[in-house]
Amino acid sequence: MYPIKAAAELAGLSTETLRAWERRHGAIRPVRDAQGRRLYDPATIERLSRLHRLTDRGHPIRDLAALDDEALDRLLDDGRQAAYGGVETLPSRMLDAIADYRVDVFDRDLSVAIATLPMTVLLTRVVMPLLREVGLRWADGRLAVAQERLVSSLLRMRLLAVLSPPPREQRPRVLFATLPGERHELGLIAAALQAQDAGMPVLYLGTELPADEIARVADKLDAAGVALSSMDPEQARPALAELRQLDRVLAPAVPVWLGGANARYLAEELASTRIQAVTDVQAIARGRVTPAGRG
Structure with a gap:
């Protein structure tokens, strides 16, 4: 059993958020010790972690609070499928946008991919295929030099933003x-x-x-x-x-x-x-x- 501060840290939440989810939405039900202090078991912490991941994806806590753990897992799995489902065709769609100089569409799709995909998936199934496709389209004349430069500059800008070093990193780099x-x-x-x-x-x-x-x-x-x-x-x-x-x-x-x-x-x-x-x-x-x- 864990006290509220430890439970919040393990679930990646603030203690204020944990209390709000408990009191306002009834999303969890802790037990109390002899002194009336809240205690949370590992199953409750795992539920809090599920709720945290789903709210990060845009699901309101009010819609999640009444769902059981199985339903939360189904939502998480649906989210994974949605995030990965269009990955294979994403590079071609992004280059189609660049071909029409729809830079906003390209940049939006790239930003969403960076925000939602694990880094390995992003690099192997979006960035590298995108660069290969750029080479093919440039070679056969479907992509102009200016469009190739646009792709490179947008990729560079967005990916370098992910590389921003943590301000207090003390370990040798x-x-x-x-x-x-x-x-x-x-x-x-x-x-x-x-x-x-x-x-x-x-x-x-x-x-x-x-x-x-x-x-x-x-x-x-x-x-x-x-x-x-x-x-x-x-x-x-x-x-x-x-x-x-x-x-x-x-x-x-x-x-x-x-x-x-x-x-x-x-x-x-x-x-x-x-x-x-x-x-x-x-x-x-x-x-x-x-x-x-x-x-």
Whole structure:
């Protein structure tokens, strides 16, 4: 049995909201101890958690309060089906909107997807298919350069907003950036979002940063690691020189992870014990990708 403060924290509510749901709407019925204090069992806390998730989706508490737990579960499942049901066709619909320069429709659909979908679903079933479809439509002439730029800028704006660092984050962060000459960043943003979703403290620095600058920031912030993306084949050779410089000036304990089309080539050419090509960003967060000789 839990007192009201602990019950509210476990359910993700304020104590004021919990009391209102109990007194005004009769959504739960706690027991009381000998001193008259409210106590909540695990089943009641789970019910509060269901109610919290449903009210977050827009269901009024007055409509939910009288429903039993089975009915609440059905509503939650219906919501999941609705949220995922149109995902497969969403990228095409969004690009159809861009083709007609209906930027508001594209932005609305993107904002709803970001707000309602888990990050893995958002990236694998919306963002990445959207980028692939942009490439196809650009290649066959169905998408103009201006429309392709619109998609990129809107995606960048909305996804970077999700990456805003928490104001009181104290843990050492992983720095995400690209090297000079590498302007492609949507893949880097997606990797940073995956890392953040996996619980990794992230700081997104952006594109085209010299090795010396990356090392300076890493030293100032006592960074946990550096994650770099290299996509452009023409930038592979210049990236080698920058990475060799980064290996020289970066503090010895800081690992470097490479992603993107050039990553494997760069890692093999460098043959550094701490610079690795990775394909699974979440594996870094789980501590399963580490430079040789590190735990």
